[in-house]
Amino acid sequence: MNRPLTIDEGQVVKLLRVRDSIRLAREAYVRLAKGEALNPERVWLSVPDGASVFAMPAYVLGHKTVSVKVARLNPENPGRLFPSVMATIYVYDSITGHELAQVQADSLTALRTAASSAVATDLLAGKSCETLGIIGTGRQASAHVPAMLEVRKFSRILAYSRDPAHRNAFAANIGKTYSVQAEPADTPEKVVESSEVLVLATNSQVPLFHGGLVQPGTHVNAVGAALPGAREVDSLLVSRSLLVVDSIPQAKSSYGDVLIPMKEGNIKETDFYELGDLLVHPTKASRKPGQVSLFKSGGLAVLDAVFADHLVSMVPRHAD
Amino acid sequence: MNRPLTIDEGQVVKLLRVRDSIRLAREAYVRLAKGEALNPERVWLSVPDGASVFAMPAYVLGHKTVSVKVARLNPENPGRLFPSVMATIYVYDSITGHELAQVQADSLTALRTAASSAVATDLLAGKSCETLGIIGTGRQASAHVPAMLEVRKFSRILAYSRDPAHRNAFAANIGKTYSVQAEPADTPEKVVESSEVLVLATNSQVPLFHGGLVQPGTHVNAVGAALPGAREVDSLLVSRSLLVVDSIPQAKSSYGDVLIPMKEGNIKETDFYELGDLLVHPTKASRKPGQVSLFKSGGLAVLDAVFADHLVSMVPRHAD
DSSP: OOOOOOEEEHHHHOOOOOOHHHHHHHHHHHHHTTTTTEEEOEEEEEOOOOOEEEEEEEEETTTTTEEEEEEEEEEEEEGTTSSSSSEEEEEEETTTOOOOEEOHHHHHHHHHHHHHHHHHHHHHSSSSSOOEEEOOOOOOHHHHHHHHHHHSSOEEEEEEEEEEEHHHHHHHHHHHHSEEEEEEEESHHHHHHHEEEEEEEEOOSOOOOOOOGOOOHHHEESSSSSSSTTOOSOHHHHHTEEESSSSSHOOOOHHHHHHHHHHHHOTTTTTTTEEHHHHTTTTTTOOOOEEEEEEEOOOOOHHHHHHHHHHHSSOOOOOO | OOEEEEEEEHHHHHHHHHHHHHHHHHHHHHHHHHHHHEEEEEEEHHHEEEEEEEEEEETTTTTTTEEEEEEEEEETTGGGGGGGGEEEEEEHHHHTTOOOEEEEEEHHHHHHHHHHHHHHHHHHHSSSEEEEEEEEEOOOHHHHHHHHHHHHHEEEEEEEOSSSSHHHHHHHHHHSSSSSEEEEEHHHHHHHHHHHHEEEEEOSOSSSSSSGSSSOEEEEEEEEEOOOOOSOOHHHHHHEEEEEESSHHHHHOHHHHHHHHHHSSOOOTTSEHHHHHHHSTSSSSOOOTOEEEEEOOOOOOHHHHHHHHHHOOOOOOOOO
């Protein structure tokens, strides 16, 4: 029996260009919104004091492959020498079901999440933005920098992490890699008050800042917590925002950022939109002048499926 | 990075003894019924004219591993040189989430399904049974023979497949392997009318026989179809049976054998029991004299998790 093809982290990073990632993410949202993809609600469990495990199957009509991403998450991991998020995409032939490939998806998860935020930012943010604010300086934050620069001409990036060494290194590294001015900030508030676009990419379980501090007209991408009890933004920010999510069913089942204000009565079930729906029907909703827009994504299996299908088509099958 | 340990079909078959399998299956049901295991409802999708894909995570409290089985099913496959069911169990460390092992689970799926039927048969069937009837002669049917012989002293096995060559070979092979008389039957009705225990292990989408033919007191294990539109037994058989399923939520979401009679109004939502619950509380329900008992299983992730954890603990980790 052939071993399935393995596409490792290095190949993923080399093969997935930022522009293509954004195109693939947009395609995934549009095809899902048009009813041309299957993305059943993912299933997850949380081991008490251990890993949360998400199993995420998806298929795009007409594709050669069907895939299941399995993501494992434990924010306590860094002290144990494993990343806080690990993911693998298992890729099968969509007709016979036999296994074709396994894609190491730690980087892919960050790249597709960043691409997804870029699609949302391109749709929802003002056309001219000077400052991008990033809270969190991990793998997700890093992946967001080139994706955000692809959709808006930012001249400045402000970054915050609780650890001063992390935020200094993150800013220095951006300054070296991209032609943009990058500065560390010593509080999240300083980032929030000065940015027209925000990226929240942390492991936080509780809101990172007071929602009243976000300037009117700001677009916020929140990509951290995707479990019912955890969130990065408070109910005030949610209730003053045009709220867009990557998946309404998924938001209702597992995004604390949405569920907690809903349970408190601060927003209603009808108060939010799905990104793909707005891409296909752009007039359905738009940010009122001065309103904030908030894109909350917890990660959609169909994005993983589209990215994996693309990668498998790029890597010639080796004989073994 | 270490490659995860691979446990292949050959090792699985060699390592999983029938008696241990039955013990493991019983343990899985009991621990789940006691609330000591996590077995969220599995997620599945069906590619139009292609494979159905099931992703099944589960975890037993205190175990070192958490696992996700991915099963792919296409009854049209045999003509294309792939089996109609293929499955892999991906095994992760329950604390950190890093991948520990991959278990090829085509045989394991058959072995744990047979073990599960054995647990149900041991609980529900009469104590002295002479004839075991098997409809279907594939991998699942084969795995059921030793499992059934472990819990009841059958003296005769009757087997039916639509293909005369298959049923003849199946019976001949059983006769050579086990000390039991084995005969092919040329209709499913001949099997049904003469057996005290039945195993239905086919890819059929429609009932295999008229439910009135099953003799009073018979115990039936139906392990085939687990999709909402497909079934092996008719509504008459279901309504005259003490109906026990491996999982009530799973039965309600995807077992045609249960859903179709429920939709027709032939049984109510409260008319069936869960195997684990009956193992823990044996007095909750029992077969009335002359009633038929029917165990319908579609396969439970927690069984796969228990089997995979057992295998991983048996195979020493190789260094690479």
